[in-house]
Amino acid sequence: MATSAAEGFRAPRRWMLWGFAAIGVAAGPGIFALALAADGAVDPVVHASLAAWSTVPYVLCGVIAWARRPASAFGPLMVAAGLIGAASTLHMSNVALLANVGSSLDLLPPVLFVHVFLAFPTGRLDRRLDGPLVAAGYVVAFGGTVVSEAIWGTGEAFQEVQLLAIGALCVAALGILIARRRRSGWPLRRGPALLVDVFSVGLVMLSVLFFSLAIGGPAIGPIRWATFAVVGLAPLAFLVGLVHARLVRADVGDLLVELPTDPAPGALRDALSRSLRDPSLELAFWLPTYATYADLEGRPLVLPQGGGGQAVRPIERDGAPVAALLYDPALNDEPELLEAVSAAAGIALENARLHADLRAHVDELQGSRARIIDAGQRERRRLERDLHDGAQQRLIALSLELGMLEAELQDDPAARERLDRARTEIATSLRELRSVAHGLHPAVVTGHGLEVALEDLAALGAVPVQLSVTVGSRLPERLEVAAFYVVSEGLTNIAKHAQAASASVDVARGGGQLVVEVIDDGVGGADTEGGTGLRGLADRVEALDGRLRVWSPVGGGTRLRAELPCAS
Numbered sequence: 001m002a003t004s005a006a007e008g009f010r011a012p013r014r015w016m017l018w019g020f021a022a023i024g025v026a027a028g029p030g031i032f033a034l035a036l037a038a039d040g041a042v043d044p045v046v047h048a049s050l051a052a053w054s055t056v057p058y059v060l061c062g063v064i065a066w067a068r069r070p071a072s073a074f075g076p077l078m079v080a081a082g083l084i085g086a087a088s089t090l091h092m093s094n095v096a097l098l099a100n101v102g103s104s105l106d107l108l109p110p111v112l113f114v115h116v117f118l119a120f121p122t123g124r125l126d127r128r129l130d131g132p133l134v135a136a137g138y139v140v141a142f143g144g145t146v147v148s149e150a151i152w153g154t155g156e157a158f159q160e161v162q163l164l165a166i167g168a169l170c171v172a173a174l175g176i177l178i179a180r181r182r183r184s185g186w187p188l189r190r191g192p193a194l195l196v197d198v199f200s201v202g203l204v205m206l207s208v209l210f211f212s213l214a215i216g217g218p219a220i221g222p223i224r225w226a227t228f229a230v231v232g233l234a235p236l237a238f239l240v241g242l243v244h245a246r247l248v249r250a251d252v253g254d255l256l257v258e259l260p261t262d263p264a265p266g267a268l269r270d271a272l273s274r275s276l277r278d279p280s281l282e283l284a285f286w287l288p289t290y291a292t293y294a295d296l297e298g299r300p301l302v303l304p305q306g307g308g309g310q311a312v313r314p315i316e317r318d319g320a321p322v323a324a325l326l327y328d329p330a331l332n333d334e335p336e337l338l339e340a341v342s343a344a345a346g347i348a349l350e351n352a353r354l355h356a357d358l359r360a361h362v363d364e365l366q367g368s369r370a371r372i373i374d375a376g377q378r379e380r381r382r383l384e385r386d387l388h389d390g391a392q393q394r395l396i397a398l399s400l401e402l403g404m405l406e407a408e409l410q411d412d413p414a415a416r417e418r419l420d421r422a423r424t425e426i427a428t429s430l431r432e433l434r435s436v437a438h439g440l441h442p443a444v445v446t447g448h449g450l451e452v453a454l455e456d457l458a459a460l461g462a463v464p465v466q467l468s469v470t471v472g473s474r475l476p477e478r479l480e481v482a483a484f485y486v487v488s489e490g491l492t493n494i495a496k497h498a499q500a501a502s503a504s505v506d507v508a509r510g511g512g513q514l515v516v517e518v519i520d521d522g523v524g525g526a527d528t529e530g531g532t533g534l535r536g537l538a539d540r541v542e543a544l545d546g547r548l549r550v551w552s553p554v555g556g557g558t559r560l561r562a563e564l565p566c567a568s
Helices: 012-036 044-053 056-068 074-092 096-104 110-117 130-151 156-184 189-215 218-232 233-258 264-275 329-333 336-345 346-408 413-438 443-448 450-459 475-500 531-544
Strands: 282-287 292-294 311-319 320-327 466-469 503-510 513-520 547-551 558-563
Touching: 012 044, 012 056, 012 074, 044 056, 044 096, 044 218, 056 074, 056 233, 074 096, 074 292, 096 264, 110 130, 110 156, 110 233, 130 156, 156 450, 189 218, 189 233, 218 233, 233 336, 264 282, 264 336, 311 329, 311 336, 320 336, 320 413, 336 475, 346 443, 443 475, 443 503, 450 466, 450 475, 450 503, 475 503, 475 513, 475 531, 475 558, 531 547
Parallel strands: 466 503
Antiparallel strands: 282 292, 282 320, 311 320, 503 513, 513 558, 547 558
16 A cells, blocks of 8 residues: 655555445435435425535545545545535434434534635645634534533524534635635636635535524525535536646646757746746746855845745755746645646756856856956056056156256266266156056046046047047946047057058947947958957956957958947
Protein backbone atom coordinates (compact mmCIF):
# COMPACT_ATOMS: atom_id res chain seq x y z
CA MET A 1 0.00 0.00 0.00
CA ALA A 2 1.42 3.37 -1.02
CA THR A 3 1.96 6.11 1.52
CA SER A 4 2.04 9.83 0.87
CA ALA A 5 5.28 11.30 2.04
CA ALA A 6 3.72 14.72 2.18
CA GLU A 7 0.78 14.12 4.48
CA GLY A 8 0.98 10.53 5.71
CA PHE A 9 -2.35 9.28 4.30
CA ARG A 10 -2.41 5.80 2.86
CA ALA A 11 -3.66 5.37 -0.66
CA PRO A 12 -6.86 3.23 -0.66
CA ARG A 13 -6.91 -0.23 -2.15
CA ARG A 14 -8.74 -0.58 -5.42
CA TRP A 15 -11.41 -2.92 -3.96
CA MET A 16 -12.17 -0.30 -1.31
CA LEU A 17 -12.83 2.38 -3.89
CA TRP A 18 -15.01 0.08 -5.95
CA GLY A 19 -16.88 -0.89 -2.79
CA PHE A 20 -17.69 2.70 -1.87
CA ALA A 21 -18.68 3.43 -5.46
CA ALA A 22 -21.06 0.44 -5.42
CA ILE A 23 -22.60 1.63 -2.15
CA GLY A 24 -23.06 5.09 -3.65
CA VAL A 25 -24.76 3.68 -6.74
CA ALA A 26 -26.98 1.44 -4.61
CA ALA A 27 -27.91 4.31 -2.33
CA GLY A 28 -30.01 5.92 -5.05
CA PRO A 29 -32.47 3.01 -5.53
CA GLY A 30 -32.45 2.47 -1.77
CA ILE A 31 -33.62 6.02 -1.13
CA PHE A 32 -36.38 5.65 -3.73
CA ALA A 33 -37.48 2.36 -2.16
CA LEU A 34 -37.69 3.95 1.30
CA ALA A 35 -39.63 6.96 0.02
CA LEU A 36 -42.13 4.89 -1.98
CA ALA A 37 -42.71 2.46 0.91
CA ALA A 38 -43.03 5.13 3.62
CA ASP A 39 -46.46 5.40 5.22
CA GLY A 40 -48.15 8.70 4.47
CA ALA A 41 -45.33 9.95 2.21
CA VAL A 42 -46.15 13.11 0.20
CA ASP A 43 -44.65 13.33 -3.29
CA PRO A 44 -42.31 10.38 -2.60
CA VAL A 45 -40.72 10.48 -6.05
CA VAL A 46 -39.82 14.17 -5.76
CA HIS A 47 -38.63 13.71 -2.21
CA ALA A 48 -36.49 10.69 -3.12
CA SER A 49 -35.06 12.42 -6.21
CA LEU A 50 -33.90 15.46 -4.23
CA ALA A 51 -32.53 13.32 -1.41
CA ALA A 52 -30.57 11.15 -3.83
CA TRP A 53 -29.40 14.24 -5.76
CA SER A 54 -28.00 15.83 -2.59
CA THR A 55 -26.20 12.70 -1.30
CA VAL A 56 -25.24 10.14 -3.95
CA PRO A 57 -23.02 12.51 -6.03
CA TYR A 58 -20.94 13.17 -2.92
CA VAL A 59 -20.10 9.46 -2.64
CA LEU A 60 -19.23 9.01 -6.31
CA CYS A 61 -17.27 12.27 -6.67
CA GLY A 62 -15.57 11.56 -3.36
CA VAL A 63 -14.36 8.20 -4.69
CA ILE A 64 -12.94 9.95 -7.77
CA ALA A 65 -11.23 12.61 -5.64
CA TRP A 66 -9.87 9.92 -3.30
CA ALA A 67 -8.43 7.94 -6.22
CA ARG A 68 -6.85 10.99 -7.85
CA ARG A 69 -5.46 12.55 -4.67
CA PRO A 70 -4.91 9.81 -2.10
CA ALA A 71 -2.73 12.11 0.00
CA SER A 72 -5.70 14.45 0.58
CA ALA A 73 -8.51 13.83 3.06
CA PHE A 74 -10.97 15.69 0.84
CA GLY A 75 -12.09 12.55 -1.05
CA PRO A 76 -12.85 10.46 2.09
CA LEU A 77 -14.65 13.47 3.57
CA MET A 78 -16.94 13.74 0.53
CA VAL A 79 -17.63 10.00 0.70
CA ALA A 80 -18.54 10.32 4.39
CA ALA A 81 -20.85 13.27 3.68
CA GLY A 82 -22.68 11.31 0.98
CA LEU A 83 -23.00 8.07 2.99
CA ILE A 84 -24.24 9.79 6.15
CA GLY A 85 -26.60 11.91 4.06
CA ALA A 86 -27.99 8.72 2.53
CA ALA A 87 -28.23 7.06 5.97
CA SER A 88 -30.19 10.02 7.33
CA THR A 89 -33.01 9.19 4.87
CA LEU A 90 -33.70 6.08 6.99
CA HIS A 91 -36.04 8.29 9.04
CA MET A 92 -38.59 7.54 6.29
CA SER A 93 -38.42 3.80 7.09
CA ASN A 94 -41.45 1.95 8.51
CA VAL A 95 -39.06 -0.04 10.74
CA ALA A 96 -38.81 1.75 14.09
CA LEU A 97 -35.14 0.95 14.70
CA LEU A 98 -34.08 2.21 11.26
CA ALA A 99 -36.28 5.28 11.60
CA ASN A 100 -34.64 6.13 14.95
CA VAL A 101 -31.17 5.79 13.42
CA GLY A 102 -32.18 8.06 10.54
CA SER A 103 -33.70 10.63 12.91
CA SER A 104 -30.52 10.76 15.02
CA LEU A 105 -28.56 11.53 11.84
CA ASP A 106 -31.09 13.95 10.37
CA LEU A 107 -29.20 17.15 11.25
CA LEU A 108 -25.72 15.77 10.60
CA PRO A 109 -25.55 16.11 6.75
CA PRO A 110 -25.61 19.94 6.70
CA VAL A 111 -22.71 20.04 9.17
CA LEU A 112 -20.83 17.58 6.96
CA PHE A 113 -21.53 19.78 3.95
CA VAL A 114 -20.09 22.76 5.84
CA HIS A 115 -17.08 20.60 6.72
CA VAL A 116 -16.57 19.72 3.04
CA PHE A 117 -16.90 23.35 1.94
CA LEU A 118 -14.39 24.64 4.49
CA ALA A 119 -11.92 21.78 4.00
CA PHE A 120 -11.54 22.25 0.22
CA PRO A 121 -9.10 21.33 -1.33
CA THR A 122 -6.84 19.56 1.20
CA GLY A 123 -9.52 17.98 3.40
CA ARG A 124 -8.00 19.59 6.50
CA LEU A 125 -9.44 22.31 8.71
CA ASP A 126 -6.17 24.13 9.19
CA ARG A 127 -7.59 27.58 9.88
CA ARG A 128 -7.91 28.98 13.36
CA LEU A 129 -11.72 29.18 13.37
CA ASP A 130 -12.64 26.28 11.07
CA GLY A 131 -11.93 23.40 13.47
CA PRO A 132 -13.79 24.75 16.54
CA LEU A 133 -16.71 25.88 14.38
CA VAL A 134 -17.22 22.49 12.71
CA ALA A 135 -16.69 20.64 15.99
CA ALA A 136 -19.40 22.76 17.59
CA GLY A 137 -21.68 21.94 14.67
CA TYR A 138 -21.19 18.18 15.19
CA VAL A 139 -21.93 18.53 18.90
CA VAL A 140 -25.15 20.44 18.21
CA ALA A 141 -26.34 18.28 15.30
CA PHE A 142 -25.57 14.80 16.62
CA GLY A 143 -24.73 15.00 20.29
CA GLY A 144 -27.58 17.39 21.00
CA THR A 145 -30.08 15.13 19.22
CA VAL A 146 -28.98 12.01 21.12
CA VAL A 147 -29.05 13.76 24.52
CA SER A 148 -32.36 15.47 23.76
CA GLU A 149 -34.09 12.21 22.82
CA ALA A 150 -32.62 10.42 25.84
CA ILE A 151 -33.80 13.08 28.31
CA TRP A 152 -36.77 14.96 26.85
CA GLY A 153 -37.84 12.76 23.97
CA THR A 154 -38.63 14.92 20.95
CA GLY A 155 -38.65 18.40 22.47
CA GLU A 156 -39.72 20.98 19.89
CA ALA A 157 -38.12 23.90 21.75
CA PHE A 158 -34.74 22.20 21.80
CA GLN A 159 -35.06 21.32 18.11
CA GLU A 160 -35.68 24.97 17.30
CA VAL A 161 -32.47 25.86 19.15
CA GLN A 162 -30.62 23.23 17.13
CA LEU A 163 -32.01 24.58 13.86
CA LEU A 164 -31.05 28.15 14.74
CA ALA A 165 -27.56 27.02 15.78
CA ILE A 166 -26.98 25.15 12.50
CA GLY A 167 -28.26 28.17 10.55
CA ALA A 168 -25.78 30.35 12.45
CA LEU A 169 -23.06 27.78 11.69
CA CYS A 170 -23.76 28.15 7.95
CA VAL A 171 -23.61 31.95 8.19
CA ALA A 172 -20.29 31.80 10.05
CA ALA A 173 -18.88 29.38 7.46
CA LEU A 174 -19.99 31.72 4.68
CA GLY A 175 -18.16 34.57 6.41
CA ILE A 176 -15.00 32.43 6.61
CA LEU A 177 -15.16 31.66 2.88
CA ILE A 178 -15.61 35.33 2.00
CA ALA A 179 -12.76 36.40 4.30
CA ARG A 180 -10.52 33.70 2.87
CA ARG A 181 -11.10 34.93 -0.66
CA ARG A 182 -10.49 38.52 0.33
CA ARG A 183 -7.18 37.60 1.97
CA SER A 184 -5.87 35.61 -0.98
CA GLY A 185 -7.36 37.81 -3.71
CA TRP A 186 -10.15 36.88 -6.08
CA PRO A 187 -9.20 33.71 -7.97
CA LEU A 188 -8.11 34.30 -11.53
CA ARG A 189 -8.87 30.72 -12.54
CA ARG A 190 -12.44 29.70 -13.42
CA GLY A 191 -12.35 26.09 -12.11
CA PRO A 192 -11.62 26.78 -8.43
CA ALA A 193 -13.61 30.01 -8.51
CA LEU A 194 -16.72 28.15 -9.75
CA LEU A 195 -16.45 25.61 -6.94
CA VAL A 196 -15.99 28.24 -4.25
CA ASP A 197 -18.99 30.15 -5.63
CA VAL A 198 -21.15 27.01 -5.46
CA PHE A 199 -19.99 26.43 -1.89
CA SER A 200 -20.97 29.99 -0.98
CA VAL A 201 -24.43 29.72 -2.57
CA GLY A 202 -24.93 26.36 -0.83
CA LEU A 203 -24.14 27.90 2.55
CA VAL A 204 -26.57 30.73 1.88
CA MET A 205 -29.34 28.27 1.03
CA LEU A 206 -28.62 26.06 4.04
CA SER A 207 -28.74 29.03 6.41
CA VAL A 208 -32.03 30.23 4.89
CA LEU A 209 -33.49 26.71 5.17
CA PHE A 210 -32.62 26.19 8.83
CA PHE A 211 -33.71 29.65 9.91
CA SER A 212 -37.01 29.05 8.08
CA LEU A 213 -37.46 25.67 9.77
CA ALA A 214 -36.82 27.27 13.17
CA ILE A 215 -39.26 30.16 12.81
CA GLY A 216 -41.77 28.51 10.46
CA GLY A 217 -43.22 29.90 7.25
CA PRO A 218 -45.36 29.00 4.25
CA ALA A 219 -42.46 28.59 1.79
CA ILE A 220 -40.46 25.96 3.68
CA GLY A 221 -41.17 23.29 1.04
CA PRO A 222 -39.78 25.23 -1.96
CA ILE A 223 -36.84 26.45 0.13
CA ARG A 224 -36.02 22.86 1.10
CA TRP A 225 -36.10 21.66 -2.52
CA ALA A 226 -34.05 24.61 -3.74
CA THR A 227 -31.47 23.98 -1.00
CA PHE A 228 -31.18 20.29 -1.89
CA ALA A 229 -30.75 21.21 -5.55
CA VAL A 230 -27.96 23.73 -4.85
CA VAL A 231 -26.11 21.52 -2.36
CA GLY A 232 -26.12 18.71 -4.91
CA LEU A 233 -24.34 20.97 -7.41
CA ALA A 234 -21.16 21.12 -5.29
CA PRO A 235 -19.76 17.67 -6.23
CA LEU A 236 -20.70 18.27 -9.87
CA ALA A 237 -18.80 21.57 -9.77
CA PHE A 238 -15.89 19.62 -8.34
CA LEU A 239 -16.09 17.24 -11.33
CA VAL A 240 -16.10 20.23 -13.68
CA GLY A 241 -12.98 21.47 -11.91
CA LEU A 242 -11.29 18.08 -12.38
CA VAL A 243 -12.16 18.04 -16.09
CA HIS A 244 -10.92 21.60 -16.44
CA ALA A 245 -7.68 20.69 -14.66
CA ARG A 246 -7.25 17.65 -16.93
CA LEU A 247 -7.70 19.81 -20.03
CA VAL A 248 -5.20 22.31 -18.69
CA ARG A 249 -2.75 19.52 -17.94
CA ALA A 250 -3.10 18.42 -21.55
CA ASP A 251 -1.61 21.80 -22.41
CA VAL A 252 1.59 20.72 -20.69
CA GLY A 253 2.28 18.55 -23.77
CA ASP A 254 1.77 21.60 -25.94
CA LEU A 255 4.15 23.48 -23.65
CA LEU A 256 6.86 20.90 -24.26
CA VAL A 257 6.33 21.18 -28.03
CA GLU A 258 6.23 24.97 -28.27
CA LEU A 259 8.94 25.68 -25.71
CA PRO A 260 12.41 25.96 -27.25
CA THR A 261 15.34 24.43 -25.42
CA ASP A 262 16.91 27.81 -24.81
CA PRO A 263 14.10 30.37 -24.52
CA ALA A 264 14.48 33.97 -23.49
CA PRO A 265 13.21 34.51 -19.92
CA GLY A 266 10.28 36.64 -21.12
CA ALA A 267 9.15 34.03 -23.66
CA LEU A 268 9.37 31.32 -21.00
CA ARG A 269 7.23 33.35 -18.60
CA ASP A 270 4.57 33.85 -21.28
CA ALA A 271 4.53 30.13 -22.14
CA LEU A 272 4.15 29.08 -18.50
CA SER A 273 1.47 31.71 -17.97
CA ARG A 274 -0.57 30.28 -20.85
CA SER A 275 -0.16 26.70 -19.62
CA LEU A 276 -1.22 27.55 -16.07
CA ARG A 277 -3.96 29.97 -17.21
CA ASP A 278 -2.47 32.52 -14.82
CA PRO A 279 -1.81 36.00 -16.26
CA SER A 280 -0.28 37.10 -12.94
CA LEU A 281 2.55 34.53 -13.14
CA GLU A 282 6.06 35.81 -12.50
CA LEU A 283 9.44 34.07 -12.59
CA ALA A 284 12.28 34.47 -10.13
CA PHE A 285 15.68 32.95 -10.93
CA TRP A 286 18.20 31.80 -8.35
CA LEU A 287 21.65 33.36 -8.87
CA PRO A 288 24.23 31.24 -7.00
CA THR A 289 26.95 33.87 -7.39
CA TYR A 290 24.94 36.41 -5.44
CA ALA A 291 22.93 33.91 -3.31
CA THR A 292 19.67 35.67 -4.16
CA TYR A 293 16.69 35.51 -6.51
CA ALA A 294 16.41 37.89 -9.46
CA ASP A 295 13.66 38.92 -11.89
CA LEU A 296 13.72 38.65 -15.68
CA GLU A 297 16.08 41.61 -15.93
CA GLY A 298 18.56 40.22 -13.40
CA ARG A 299 17.51 42.65 -10.65
CA PRO A 300 17.46 41.28 -7.06
CA LEU A 301 14.01 40.07 -5.98
CA VAL A 302 12.68 39.19 -2.53
CA LEU A 303 10.16 36.33 -2.65
CA PRO A 304 6.79 36.87 -0.90
CA GLN A 305 6.69 35.25 2.52
CA GLY A 306 2.99 34.36 2.42
CA GLY A 307 -0.20 36.19 3.20
CA GLY A 308 0.04 38.33 0.06
CA GLY A 309 -1.51 38.11 -3.34
CA GLN A 310 0.96 35.54 -4.72
CA ALA A 311 2.04 32.04 -3.77
CA VAL A 312 5.59 30.77 -4.29
CA ARG A 313 6.77 27.41 -5.61
CA PRO A 314 10.56 26.84 -5.62
CA ILE A 315 11.92 24.67 -8.45
CA GLU A 316 15.08 22.60 -8.06
CA ARG A 317 17.28 20.51 -10.33
CA ASP A 318 19.70 17.95 -8.88
CA GLY A 319 18.93 19.24 -5.40
CA ALA A 320 19.95 22.83 -6.17
CA PRO A 321 17.52 25.77 -6.49
CA VAL A 322 16.98 26.97 -10.06
CA ALA A 323 13.96 29.26 -10.03
CA ALA A 324 10.67 29.98 -8.33
CA LEU A 325 7.15 30.47 -9.68
CA LEU A 326 5.13 33.35 -8.24
CA TYR A 327 1.52 32.52 -9.05
CA ASP A 328 -2.14 32.95 -8.20
CA PRO A 329 -2.85 31.11 -4.88
CA ALA A 330 -5.89 29.49 -6.52
CA LEU A 331 -3.44 27.20 -8.33
CA ASN A 332 -2.73 25.49 -5.00
CA ASP A 333 -6.01 23.66 -5.59
CA GLU A 334 -4.33 21.87 -8.52
CA PRO A 335 -1.01 20.55 -7.20
CA GLU A 336 -0.67 17.98 -9.99
CA LEU A 337 -0.84 20.74 -12.60
CA LEU A 338 1.83 22.76 -10.83
CA GLU A 339 4.01 19.67 -10.57
CA ALA A 340 3.57 18.78 -14.25
CA VAL A 341 4.31 22.29 -15.54
CA SER A 342 7.30 22.68 -13.22
CA ALA A 343 8.77 19.37 -14.38
CA ALA A 344 8.11 20.11 -18.07
CA ALA A 345 9.78 23.50 -17.87
CA GLY A 346 12.72 22.37 -15.70
CA ILE A 347 15.38 22.38 -18.43
CA ALA A 348 14.09 25.60 -19.95
CA LEU A 349 14.04 27.23 -16.50
CA GLU A 350 17.67 26.23 -16.00
CA ASN A 351 18.61 27.85 -19.32
CA ALA A 352 16.53 30.93 -18.55
CA ARG A 353 18.24 31.15 -15.16
CA LEU A 354 21.57 31.25 -16.99
CA HIS A 355 20.17 34.14 -19.07
CA ALA A 356 19.20 36.03 -15.92
CA ASP A 357 22.54 35.20 -14.30
CA LEU A 358 24.36 36.51 -17.38
CA ARG A 359 22.22 39.68 -17.34
CA ALA A 360 23.04 40.20 -13.67
CA HIS A 361 26.76 39.73 -14.40
CA VAL A 362 26.53 42.22 -17.27
CA ASP A 363 24.81 44.74 -15.01
CA GLU A 364 27.45 44.15 -12.35
CA LEU A 365 30.20 44.54 -14.97
CA GLN A 366 28.70 47.80 -16.18
CA GLY A 367 28.46 49.02 -12.62
CA SER A 368 32.05 47.97 -11.91
CA ARG A 369 33.29 49.68 -15.06
CA ALA A 370 31.44 52.87 -14.12
CA ARG A 371 32.94 52.72 -10.63
CA ILE A 372 36.42 52.21 -12.10
CA ILE A 373 35.96 55.20 -14.42
CA ASP A 374 34.78 57.32 -11.49
CA ALA A 375 37.69 56.16 -9.34
CA GLY A 376 40.12 56.91 -12.17
CA GLN A 377 38.55 60.31 -12.64
CA ARG A 378 38.95 61.12 -8.95
CA GLU A 379 42.57 59.95 -9.05
CA ARG A 380 43.26 62.07 -12.18
CA ARG A 381 41.72 65.08 -10.44
CA ARG A 382 43.93 64.47 -7.39
CA LEU A 383 47.08 64.14 -9.52
CA GLU A 384 46.22 67.28 -11.47
CA ARG A 385 45.74 69.17 -8.22
CA ASP A 386 48.97 67.82 -6.74
CA LEU A 387 50.92 68.78 -9.85
CA HIS A 388 49.37 72.25 -9.87
CA ASP A 389 49.83 72.89 -6.18
CA GLY A 390 53.13 71.02 -5.81
CA ALA A 391 55.65 70.66 -8.65
CA GLN A 392 54.24 73.49 -10.75
CA GLN A 393 54.34 75.99 -7.88
CA ARG A 394 57.86 74.94 -6.95
CA LEU A 395 59.03 75.46 -10.54
CA ILE A 396 57.45 78.93 -10.59
CA ALA A 397 59.11 79.75 -7.29
CA LEU A 398 62.44 78.51 -8.65
CA SER A 399 62.04 80.69 -11.77
CA LEU A 400 61.43 83.74 -9.55
CA GLU A 401 64.45 82.86 -7.44
CA LEU A 402 66.62 82.65 -10.55
CA GLY A 403 65.35 86.07 -11.66
CA MET A 404 66.45 87.59 -8.33
CA LEU A 405 69.82 85.83 -8.61
CA GLU A 406 70.25 87.22 -12.14
CA ALA A 407 69.91 90.77 -10.81
CA GLU A 408 72.76 90.16 -8.40
CA LEU A 409 75.06 88.85 -11.15
CA GLN A 410 75.02 91.88 -13.45
CA ASP A 411 78.86 91.85 -13.75
CA ASP A 412 79.16 88.14 -14.70
CA PRO A 413 77.97 87.60 -18.33
CA ALA A 414 78.75 83.87 -18.27
CA ALA A 415 76.66 83.31 -15.15
CA ARG A 416 73.76 85.34 -16.55
CA GLU A 417 73.84 83.26 -19.73
CA ARG A 418 73.63 80.05 -17.72
CA LEU A 419 70.76 81.51 -15.69
CA ASP A 420 68.87 82.39 -18.89
CA ARG A 421 69.24 78.83 -20.13
CA ALA A 422 67.98 77.50 -16.77
CA ARG A 423 64.95 79.81 -16.85
CA THR A 424 64.19 78.69 -20.40
CA GLU A 425 64.29 75.03 -19.30
CA ILE A 426 62.03 75.84 -16.37
CA ALA A 427 59.53 77.54 -18.70
CA THR A 428 59.59 74.49 -21.00
CA SER A 429 59.08 72.16 -18.03
CA LEU A 430 56.14 74.28 -16.84
CA ARG A 431 54.48 74.06 -20.26
CA GLU A 432 54.97 70.30 -20.37
CA LEU A 433 53.76 69.92 -16.79
CA ARG A 434 50.64 71.95 -17.54
CA SER A 435 50.03 69.77 -20.59
CA VAL A 436 50.38 66.62 -18.53
CA ALA A 437 48.09 67.99 -15.80
CA HIS A 438 45.56 69.05 -18.41
CA GLY A 439 45.62 65.53 -19.91
CA LEU A 440 45.07 63.97 -16.50
CA HIS A 441 41.98 66.01 -15.75
CA PRO A 442 40.51 68.98 -17.62
CA ALA A 443 40.19 71.37 -14.70
CA VAL A 444 38.61 73.95 -16.97
CA VAL A 445 35.60 71.63 -17.38
CA THR A 446 35.10 71.39 -13.64
CA GLY A 447 35.65 75.08 -13.11
CA HIS A 448 33.95 76.71 -16.11
CA GLY A 449 31.82 74.11 -17.85
CA LEU A 450 31.90 72.10 -21.05
CA GLU A 451 31.34 74.95 -23.51
CA VAL A 452 34.28 77.04 -22.28
CA ALA A 453 36.53 73.96 -22.21
CA LEU A 454 35.62 73.08 -25.81
CA GLU A 455 36.26 76.65 -26.95
CA ASP A 456 39.81 76.35 -25.54
CA LEU A 457 40.29 73.04 -27.39
CA ALA A 458 39.00 74.46 -30.67
CA ALA A 459 41.26 77.50 -30.36
CA LEU A 460 44.30 75.23 -29.99
CA GLY A 461 43.32 72.90 -32.85
CA ALA A 462 45.78 72.16 -35.65
CA VAL A 463 43.09 73.06 -38.23
CA PRO A 464 40.24 75.58 -38.17
CA VAL A 465 37.40 74.18 -36.08
CA GLN A 466 33.75 75.16 -36.40
CA LEU A 467 32.27 74.67 -32.90
CA SER A 468 28.59 74.35 -31.98
CA VAL A 469 27.59 73.63 -28.36
CA THR A 470 23.91 73.45 -27.37
CA VAL A 471 23.62 71.91 -23.92
CA GLY A 472 21.76 74.51 -21.87
CA SER A 473 22.47 74.13 -18.16
CA ARG A 474 25.44 72.30 -16.66
CA LEU A 475 25.54 68.52 -17.02
CA PRO A 476 26.81 65.97 -14.48
CA GLU A 477 30.60 66.20 -14.36
CA ARG A 478 31.14 62.65 -15.61
CA LEU A 479 29.15 63.47 -18.77
CA GLU A 480 30.99 66.75 -19.37
CA VAL A 481 34.37 65.09 -18.87
CA ALA A 482 33.46 62.22 -21.23
CA ALA A 483 32.28 64.67 -23.92
CA PHE A 484 35.47 66.72 -23.48
CA TYR A 485 37.68 63.67 -23.99
CA VAL A 486 35.71 62.62 -27.10
CA VAL A 487 36.36 66.02 -28.68
CA SER A 488 39.97 66.11 -27.46
CA GLU A 489 40.78 62.67 -28.88
CA GLY A 490 38.98 63.49 -32.13
CA LEU A 491 40.95 66.74 -32.65
CA THR A 492 44.20 65.01 -31.68
CA ASN A 493 43.62 62.29 -34.29
CA ILE A 494 42.81 64.96 -36.90
CA ALA A 495 46.10 66.72 -36.15
CA LYS A 496 48.10 63.48 -36.35
CA HIS A 497 46.53 61.49 -39.16
CA ALA A 498 43.67 63.16 -41.05
CA GLN A 499 45.57 65.64 -43.29
CA ALA A 500 42.40 67.70 -43.05
CA ALA A 501 41.84 71.34 -43.98
CA SER A 502 39.02 71.91 -41.48
CA ALA A 503 36.92 70.20 -38.82
CA SER A 504 33.61 70.69 -37.07
CA VAL A 505 32.53 69.86 -33.53
CA ASP A 506 28.84 69.64 -32.68
CA VAL A 507 27.61 68.96 -29.12
CA ALA A 508 23.83 68.88 -28.63
CA ARG A 509 21.51 67.81 -25.83
CA GLY A 510 18.02 66.49 -26.59
CA GLY A 511 15.75 63.46 -26.52
CA GLY A 512 17.36 62.20 -23.34
CA GLN A 513 20.83 62.10 -24.96
CA LEU A 514 23.99 64.14 -25.20
CA VAL A 515 25.31 63.70 -28.77
CA VAL A 516 28.92 64.62 -29.52
CA GLU A 517 30.19 64.64 -33.14
CA VAL A 518 33.66 65.43 -34.48
CA ILE A 519 33.90 65.56 -38.30
CA ASP A 520 36.87 66.32 -40.57
CA ASP A 521 37.42 66.55 -44.34
CA GLY A 522 40.64 64.55 -44.33
CA VAL A 523 41.77 61.40 -46.08
CA GLY A 524 39.68 58.99 -43.94
CA GLY A 525 40.64 55.35 -43.61
CA ALA A 526 41.14 55.65 -39.85
CA ASP A 527 42.07 52.41 -38.04
CA THR A 528 39.34 52.06 -35.41
CA GLU A 529 40.73 48.80 -33.99
CA GLY A 530 44.46 49.29 -33.71
CA GLY A 531 44.79 52.40 -31.56
CA THR A 532 44.28 52.59 -27.80
CA GLY A 533 42.83 56.09 -27.84
CA LEU A 534 39.49 55.19 -29.40
CA ARG A 535 39.26 51.99 -27.34
CA GLY A 536 39.74 53.99 -24.16
CA LEU A 537 37.08 56.46 -25.35
CA ALA A 538 34.68 53.58 -26.06
CA ASP A 539 35.23 52.19 -22.56
CA ARG A 540 34.53 55.59 -21.04
CA VAL A 541 31.39 56.12 -23.12
CA GLU A 542 30.04 52.57 -22.62
CA ALA A 543 30.63 52.80 -18.87
CA LEU A 544 27.99 55.55 -18.94
CA ASP A 545 25.57 53.30 -20.93
CA GLY A 546 26.47 55.24 -24.06
CA ARG A 547 27.64 54.26 -27.55
CA LEU A 548 30.63 55.36 -29.61
CA ARG A 549 30.70 54.96 -33.40
CA VAL A 550 33.25 55.87 -36.07
CA TRP A 551 32.74 56.26 -39.84
CA SER A 552 35.96 56.68 -41.83
CA PRO A 553 35.68 55.76 -45.54
CA VAL A 554 38.89 56.14 -47.51
CA GLY A 555 38.98 59.62 -49.05
CA GLY A 556 35.76 60.63 -47.34
CA GLY A 557 36.95 62.08 -44.06
CA THR A 558 36.21 60.76 -40.56
CA ARG A 559 33.11 61.13 -38.39
CA LEU A 560 33.28 60.34 -34.66
CA ARG A 561 29.92 60.20 -32.84
CA ALA A 562 29.26 59.54 -29.15
CA GLU A 563 25.75 59.16 -27.72
CA LEU A 564 25.49 59.52 -23.94
CA PRO A 565 22.20 59.13 -22.03
CA CYS A 566 21.27 62.14 -19.93
CA ALA A 567 18.18 63.82 -18.56
CA SER A 568 16.52 66.05 -21.13
